[in-house]
Amino acid sequence: MIIQNFNHKMAAHCESGTITSLLNHAGLDITEPLVFGIASGIFFGYFHSMKSFAFPTFIVRNKPGRMRVNIEKRLGIRFSTMDFRDAARGKQALDELIERNVPTAAQVDFFYMDYVPSWERVHINVHYLVVIGKEGNRYIISDAYFPKIVELEEASMEKGRFAGGSMSPKGFIFHVDKLPGEIDYRKAIMKGIDKACFSMLKIPIPFLGVKGIRTFAKKIVDWPKFARDTEHLSHEIMKINILLEDQGTGGAGFRFMYATFLQQAADMVGKPGLKELSGELMKIGDGWREISLFSARIGKNRDLGPDKLKQLSDMIYDRADVEERFFRSLSLAIK
Amino acid sequence: MKENEGFVDYPEQQMILYVEKDDGKYGPMQTGSYLSANYMDDYVYKRRNLEMELREQLISGAISPVKYYMVLEDLSLSELAARAGVRKSKVRKHLDPKQFGIVTADELSRYARVFNIPVANLLQVVLVNVNGSFESNLILENKAGNISVDHASTKNPYVALTQIEERK
Numbered sequence: 181m182i183i184q185n186f187n188h189k190m191a192a193h194c195e196s197g198t199i200t201s202l203l204n205h206a207g208l209d210i211t212e213p214l215v216f217g218i219a220s221g222i223f224f225g226y227f228h229s230m231k232s233f234a235f236p237t238f239i240v241r242n243k244p245g246r247m248r249v250n251i252e253k254r255l256g257i258r259f260s261t262m263d264f265r266d267a268a269r270g271k272q273a274l275d276e277l278i279e280r281n282v283p284t285a286a287q288v289d290f291f292y293m294d295y296v297p298s299w300e301r302v303h304i305n306v307h308y309l310v311v312i313g314k315e316g317n318r319y320i321i322s323d324a325y326f327p328k329i330v331e332l333e334e335a336s337m338e339k340g341r342f343a344g345g346s347m348s349p350k351g352f353i354f355h356v357d358k359l360p361g362e363i364d365y366r367k368a369i370m371k372g373i374d375k376a377c378f379s380m381l382k383i384p385i386p387f388l389g390v391k392g393i394r395t396f397a398k399k400i401v402d403w404p405k406f407a408r409d410t411e412h413l414s415h416e417i418m419k420i421n422i423l424l425e426d427q428g429t430g431g432a433g434f435r436f437m438y439a440t441f442l443q444q445a446a447d448m449v450g451k452p453g454l455k456e457l458s459g460e461l462m463k464i465g466d467g468w469r470e471i472s473l474f475s476a477r478i479g480k481n482r483d484l485g486p487d488k489l490k491q492l493s494d495m496i497y498d499r500a501d502v503e504e505r506f507f508r509s510l511s512l513a514i515k
Numbered sequence: 516m517k518e519n520e521g522f523v524d525y526p527e528q529q530m531i532l533y534v535e536k537d538d539g540k541y542g543p544m545q546t547g548s549y550l551s552a553n554y555m556d557d558y559v560y561k562r563r564n565l566e567m568e569l570r571e572q573l574i575s576g577a578i579s580p581v582k583y584y585m586v587l588e589d590l591s592l593s594e595l596a597a598r599a600g601v602r603k604s605k606v607r608k609h610l611d612p613k614q615f616g617i618v619t620a621d622e623l624s625r626y627a628r629v630f631n632i633p634v635a636n637l638l639q640v641v642l643v644n645v646n647g648s649f650e651s652n653l654i655l656e657n658k659a660g661n662i663s664v665d666h667a668s669t670k671n672p673y674v675a676l677t678q679i680e681e682r683k
Binding site for chain 1: 516521527528529530531532533534535540541542543545548549550551553554555557558559561562564565588589590591593594597598599600628629631656668
């Protein structure tokens, strides 16, 4: 069976896309950029420790799972959430919800999603998708990264839902329980922006927010020390492009989507200044995109000497400076 | 970014990009991946080289099968240990080809589950002859010209059914 009237739509990001499609199905007319912005999705974090990651890396959004929690709090929506120790119970709960025609979001390790082309598959425990049906032993999936509805075998779903490791999904699923009668969008948008500015400017940890962008710029020149060989370094440098563009960001490490949020929010909160700032962020995003393209180019050409890494580092420092100014202005604009 | 600047024609990997439309409004546009459209050949080249290099080390006894898959799947030692539910100190031993022999069948099946491969593949490398040279079926992804190699799991967690057939 397949849940009728579920409108499958591609989205820039799996978590904001999943939340948006569940809310749309429940009857709330809201866009992905609004979900992302209200949930304070924009962020930056640089992780140099080789404990959890096989190589230094960075993130450009807030902590996985936080978007749902923030949306719930700020819009007054109630999600029903469940996690499981036992895979059989987790499967049973998911199957029962599907039987009851409830589109249900699941957290999975992306690596086990067989419908994903192999070159895209990586072990990452925080991929979200919506289960919208089941035929025999195959789940029917609405995955925001795919143009069409896809199918996934029970066994692969179980591996994905119960993968161990950091941020292990533990079979986590959620669905919309209740929408509020009325939503104070103004308050939610202001809170979302305020928290995003705080995260980018004021967290007193050197690898988070704008400070994190500077740490990234400082440390990238050391990346050759961690690489097995030139091809490995080339792969990791080209991954900068993947993390900023291809891994569900809407382009430029979420900066384009956040600019869209600010443009939409400007009218909703009656602050035309946000429109101007959205244009500014779009330009900042263009700079991030230059970093993406530059990384891909030097990686492909194996042109990874100290001068090129220094050039890349300078480009990243520049993004830190413009983002610091931008988030200061944004913070003032909502006062 | 303007709409016409962002579009990439690459149906194999579609994504959503937020762009500036003609009317000045920002919104989503479905497009292809720039990186995959322009650099896929380089990715495949590097991946193939990495597999060949690791396979040489594996066959010569310089690394263990666990290390081979751990590097190929880009996992750190801590992450692999947490995912497999095997103590880090043990994983460290299993990475060493001289100590790999202490691994138990249960631990092998835990690793195989993480790597998403049949247990048997931790003790063998499946190569397929393509145009006169042998290549890893892992890299070929079972898309080699006229030979199909399918590993199916069975109810016995330690046994996989490997079926090799000529493609029609």
